Structures are given as C-alpha cells and as structure tokens.
Amino acid sequence: MASPEDRAAKPRGGMQFFFLITSFWAGTTVMGFELVGARLLMPLFGMGIQVWTVVIATSLGALAVGYRLGGKIADSHPSVITLAVVLLLATLPLVFVRVCGRNIPAMFQDMTLVAGACCSAISILAAPLVLLGMVQPVLARLLVRTAARTGTVVGRLMAAGTVGGLFGTALTGLLLIPHLGLSKTLLVLVVGTLAMGITALACARRWTATTAVIVIGALGIVVGWSFESPPQTLGAMRVLEEVEGLYGYLEVLEHRGTRALACNGIFQTVLPIHGLGIVRGTLIRGRDYIELIPYFRPRARTALLIGVGAGLHERALAMYGVEVHGVEIDPAVIRLATKYFDLAAEVTVADGRAFLVRDQRRYDAVIIDAFLGGTTPEHLYTKEAFELVDGHLNPDGVLVVRLIGHPEHPAICAVGRTLQAVFPHIVAVRSGIANEVQHVFVFASRTALELGSSERLELGMYGFTGEELCDINTHGAAVLTDDRTGLSLLSSDLVAEHRRNSLRLRGKPLW
Template sequence: MNGAAILVVEILGAKMLAPYLGTSHFVWTAQITVTLLSLAFGYYWGGRLVDRGQDLGRLYTAVLIAAIYLCLTIPTAGRIAYLCLEMKLATGSILASLFLFFPPLTLLAMTGPFLIRVLTSSVHGVGGQAGRLSAVSTLGSVGGAALIGYVLIPILPNSVIMLITAAVLVLLALVYRVRFRSRLSQAILPLVAGLAGVGIGLGAIRAEGNTDFNQGIELYRRNSNFGMLQVLQLRGTPMLFYANDYLTQNIYLTNTHQSGAMFTYMLHGLAHAYTPKIESALCIGMGVGIVPAQLAKDGARVDVVEINEAVVPLAQRFFDLDTNLFRLHIGDGRQFLNETHDRYDVVVLDAFLGDSCPSHLMTREAFTAIGRVLKPGGTLVMNCFGYFEYGRDYFVASLERTLSASFKSVRIHDSGEGNVFMVASDLPSLVYTPPGDLGHVYPPKLDEVQRAYVRVVSTDPAHGRVLTDDYNPVDYYDAANREHFRKNMALSMRPL
C-alpha cells in the first residue's frame, strides 16, 4: 500500500505544481529528486527506528502523520507555489517539492526496512524476506502509477486524488490501532487526528469551488492527462477564456462567434498568404477548433490531431466546435506524421503550450516528417512564443536554424507581443500574397494582426543551434523566458 501511495504522491505532486511552475524538465527533475531523497532518508531512519524497538505502532504512527501531512498539502500547495514563483524556476521547483512532499514521502518510505526487521526471525531468512517485501512494494508502486495515470487523473481533480490517498492511509493506520491494540482508547487520538486532517483537506477542496478569478468567473474546470482545463468568462462580457494549467490558450466571443486571439487569424491568414490553393490541410493541435474549422469552411479537407481528448467536449460545449467539419484524430502529432500516407497543401503546427513546447515536434527529424506529408510546394505554418532580443533569442534562433535544415525557405512573422509565426516550404523562395479584407478580425486585435503580417524578421543563427531528437536543450536555455511568462500568467489567474 505504501509503495502505491509513494508513486501516487510523486506523480500527483508534479501535477499539483504544474499550474504554477509549469511542466518543464526542471519541475519533474525536482519532483523525482525529492522522491528519491525521501526514499533514502526514509530507508535510513526506518532502519534505525526498528533497531531500537520492533513496535509496529511506531510505523503506523508514521503512516498516520504522513497522511495528515498530505491532507495539508491540498490547501497549501498553491500558496507555497506562489511564493516559489519569486525564485528561479530550478530553485523554486525543488523548494516547493521539498516543503510539500519530502516529509510525507520520507515517513512512508520507513515501511520497507521496518517490516523486513519485524518479519525476519533469523539471519538465515533475511535475504528472502527483503526480496519478497521489495518485490511487493515495487508491484504496489506499479499499481499506484497505473492507477493514477490511466484511471484517476482523467476523472478526478488532483486535490480529490490526494485526499483519497491520504484517507486510505489514515484508515490503514486506524485499522492497525483498533485490530491489534488491546485498548480501544489508544485509537481515539489517532482517529481524531486523522479525521481532522481529512476534514482540512475536504475544506480546502470546497474552497476550490471559489470561482472568482482576476480575469472573471470560472464556468468549467476539469482535470486531464495534459493539465487542468478551465473556461472563464470575463465579467459582464460575452468573452470566454480557455485555459490549460492557468495559461490562456484561446479567447472566444460568444455573441459574434469569433476568436478574440490574434494567433488564430494569423495561422489561418498565413496559410492562405503562402499557399496559393488549399485543398487539404493538417492541423497538429486543435485548441478549441477555430483554425481547423475556418480552413474547413474555406473548402479544404482537414485532418486534426489533438493529444488531449478532454478538450473536445469542452470545445463543443463552450466554443461552438463542430467536429463534423473535419476528421479528428486523438493522439500524438509525431506518431500521426509517422503513420499517415496522406499528403497536404498546408500543415498548421499549433501545439505550443505557453511556457513549454512539445520538444519532439520541434526537431529536425519532426520537421523532416512534416515535409514528407506536404505536397510539392506545400507550406508549414507554425505558432510559437519567443523573443528576439539578444540573450533571449535562443529558442527562436534555434527554430529558424532547425527549419532551415529541413526546408529550402523559411520566413518569420513577429507580432511584437510574444507570438511568433514561422512559415517554411520546399520552394526556393516563399511567395507572399497580402491578405485581402480583414473585416472578419476582432476589431481590438486588428492592429496587432496587421502589424504581424508586415513585420517580417530574422534571427542570428549563431544564437541558436539545430535541434534534434538526440539533443534539444531548449528547456534549459529558454528557461528565463518561460519563467517570466509562467509567472505572469499564474499571477493573473490567482483567485481573489
């Protein structure tokens, strides 16, 4: 049981911190490091404790304390994460993980050496006992990882999963007290403490029902395998925000049925500006379906690849998504590229998630795969987020170099607000046809769209490198930009 709980807490810990600190390798490295450190300390102190006395009551007291601590992480995770936003991402991630998860994981890790000593009657059998208990614990960890990854996360909020885990551990400790202790009175204090912890966790979950945010009222929230999904409405307006782990992914006007986000107009517009005739299109990343729907309404046959199936019902309910307009494939974009035999006039790559990019879709090999599914003269149009100032341009410079290693021509349109659009083709030179009437553009975004069309820029190749499947260090070298972006977005979504 403890082995399963340890893996659940390890995975769930990273998920709980993701809305504030992101999902970069820094966050996962911190969580894995803290888990392994906890195991080391837990094994050591568990061995020392059992050598002083083989009273199982000590072990179950440790389990009970761990459970209560886990209950306390529910109301404190957000507060701790916001404090850690003031630090460098690597430092903040490790400190948040240490404070929230090191104590309970260390207490749970004491189980192994404690049980080995208690169950071993002679030195002759210690090897077998250690092997059997290690095997059972590892199988429990496998079960915990499978349970949370394939069953619980898609259907329950992170806070509820943590509370369930803590409640099971509380129950385990109380069963021992009642079943194996002669006096029922010895179970009263643990019972009160356990119930108090669970009560605090329940109260925190109910408090999460507070739907007042700086940007508006929360209409929808759901956990998913790829982050927490939210829909918020700006107070007193028909404007809806779609957010993933507190990062705004799109904006929609329910009264006029149009996008309030500049990038949707640019992806659709640049596809037409650089592709004379679009009969077929592939969109990697659906979002709420605005760009693929526009291409389909233009008469193109559209395939859409979306990795997060939980987005589909959300987009249908709030953003007028009509999946009959295109063929929707739930899966990974790279996998689809490797399997498909279809060819397209344009590929729209919009799988960027705020402070993190899907690195396996931003490499020379990935762009070569995209080039393989494009018809001769076809166009790749990509949305990303980056900066061109010296010292902040590693990501965009690397993307341009990588695209240039796979395509004959590359052009960059910069919005000046962070959104960057890259166009690539196997043609010797890209031919740009200026867009016609822009009356369909949401008026407050018109200036930004017009500026992005005419602002064609380039990078200094020496400031980046060709990104490959084998070596793609963007997370590290672009960390400062992503920290800044994530911090601003997380603070803007802080509940009132």
C-alpha cells in the same frame, strides 16, 4: 522442519500478511505521490528532463533519509504501535499538500528553472516521502526476529513494496489523475494510508485510539471528497468549469461576451461566445498570423492542426475553404471546446508526432500549435519531427509553427535553425514589438513564401503592413534533434513570463 528459532522469528500468519500488504501500499503511495508532485510542478516549471531530474532526485533523497530514520526508530521501538504512528503521521503532510500544494510552486516562480523546481519539489515531496520511507525498515524489524531467514523475509518485503510501486504508478498515471484529478487522487492516497494506520492500531489493541482516528478520518474523508469549488469570479471573470487535464489544470472563463480556455493559468484560446465576430481578418487584426496561410497559399484546401485548443484556428481557416483535421492529445480539452466553444472539426485524440507516424495523408498546410499550459512538447520541434511533417506536405505545402518569445531569443533561433535544416524557405512574423514576450509564427516550405499584390492589398485592410515580417538570426544556433534537444531549458524564462502576463489579463477585456 522449521527450528524453534525460525518459528520464533515469524509473527502470526495474519500479521505477516498485513505487513506485506502495508509494504505494498507504502510502495503504491510513494510512486503515486511522486507523480502527483510532478504534476503540481508542471504549471510553472514544465515537464522537461530538468524537472523530472529534480523530482526523481528529491524523491530518492527523501526516501534515503526515511530509510535511515526508520531503521533507528525500529531498533529502539520495535512494535506495531511504531508502525501505526509512522503511517498516521504520513497522512498529515499528504493532507497539507492536498490543501496547499497548488500554491507552493508560485513561491519560487522568480527563481531559475532548476532552483525553483528544486525548492518546490523539496517543499512538496520531502516530508511525505521521508515518513513513507520509514515504513519499510519498521516492517523489516517486526518481521525479522533472528538472522536465520533474513534474506527471505526482507526479499518478500522489498518485492511487495516494488510491486506496489508498479501498481501505484499505473493506477495514478492511467486512472486516478485523468479521471479524478489531483485533489481526489491525493485523497485516495490519504485514505489508503490512514486505513493502514488504523489497522495497525487495531492489531495493537489500542481500541480508544483506533475509534478516535476512525471517527476523525471518516469526517475528513466525507468533507474532502464531497467538497467542490463553486463557479468563481476572478476579478470580473467568471469560471464556468474547472477540470484536471492530462497536462494541466483547465479552466473555461467568461467575461463580457467572450470565453477563454486556460491551462495552468495560461490562455490557450479566446473567442466571442458562439463565435460571433469571427470573420475574415479577425485573427490578423488580433495579431494571430495563422490566418496568413490562405494568403501565402491561396489554393490550400486541407490542413492538419496539431494542438486544437478551443478551435479558433479551425474556425478561421474554414472561412477560406480550408478543411482542418485536428489532433489534440488531451480529451478534456476537446470536451470543453465542444461544450463551450462549439468545436465542430474532426479531431483525433493522439500525440501529434505519433499521429504523423500512423497517418498516410498529405496536406496543404500543417500547423504546430501545441504549447499547453507551460509545457513545451520538445519532440515536436526537432529535425526528425520536421522531416516527418515534410513527408505529409503536398509539394507546395507549408508548415506553420507558433512559438512564444521574440525573434532574438535563443529558443526561437534554435527552432528557426532547425527548420532551415529541413526546409529551404522560412518566413517569420511577429505579433509584438522589440524584445517583449510575444507570439512568433514561423512559416516553412520547400517553395518560396511570398505575398502577392492582391493579398497584400487585402491584408492591409486588416491592419497588416508587412512590418510584422521579421528575420530570425540563426547564426550559431543549434539544430534541435531527438538525441539532443534543450528547448524546455531554453524557453523556461519565456514560459514563466508568458504565464505572468496571462494572469495579469484575468479580469480585463480579452477580445
């Protein structure tokens, strides 16, 4: 039988349940918002291990501050009103991030990767997580009146918060962000936190304040949920559609008879509307040397394309009788490519490396063109990944890797060195001059890569002189492996500069 002391320690059953639900929701919001914050950093800083380290460290630091402050406030003001105020205050920085969050990382884009990501993470994550961290100590103080059952009460509270974190991670990462996008995901977190605050006010019988918060909150929710940005004009460029993809913010842009697919401000593909103007040599004239595959391997008939984009490479290779099977990780990219760029290729929605593990077919060519909106998928550029590709190539097959940088950059040298560890023959082709940021196409095979005289003659008609061929200095470069890959860190400066170049192109002729 419970002692009088124990009975005094217990709030009413309904209040206990509400406190546990509040703990659950606080955990849900913490983890959901952490994922949202990481996604806001991704366009400028990528999602490498350094960025995740910054996000997690910032989150833990903010929560620690919140726990400390919440404990002090809970001891000095142990009331449901305190809980309501903390919850309602937590909605304010969440709303701020919803309105301004996309612009915050740009303020720090000229810093180094770690410094810029750290400043951005603190600016986005700190205030909401400090306030959300205050919730648990306040709840603990309200639930625990004596020391008799402290362990049981706090254990339940922590369990509820942890289960909420698990739920929030799954809900946000698997459902909300992919289907609603970042803005509406943040609105869901705001609504839930606001509802908890309003309920706490009602429990404290502050009816005037409760009514006012309900009215203001309802108006804000209606406006925030229903507002959609109309098609915009950026310079002379019209935005046809914007959507949240798995790995960034996707835009379809139109300008002077051309359409472009951009991810996080970086152009992925530029095509004439309805493909008009795509003939043999078009890509080569535009310094996109994926089209060299049929010249290095005139008998090539099948190709695997990892990273479909809007389908430019599939369309170009089809003119040489090469059947392309595409692999694209983001279904939103495929939808936009089909709707606006007439993509007709067979495409599998999957991670490129995971697809290679399951696929049993062999190809005359494999193309890795998986740079998406500032994110470098490091697992596609390791020695083990290239060995996996090698197992899917026919004896005379060729692997083509498109990189962003210049032949002397450490990131390009590391990838070249890694390819040399698997393939005896590599040839690099550059799209620019000197050490400007450009596209570098690296061809790798187990047999010699040479252009015949007839191939050189035809390529000359398209402006290819042979001076585009270049050497990659792999002496002293590291071999990238699954155990130790640092490609995101090596290429962080290239990603930032490439994005700035893409933004400068908006509104200028693209084709």
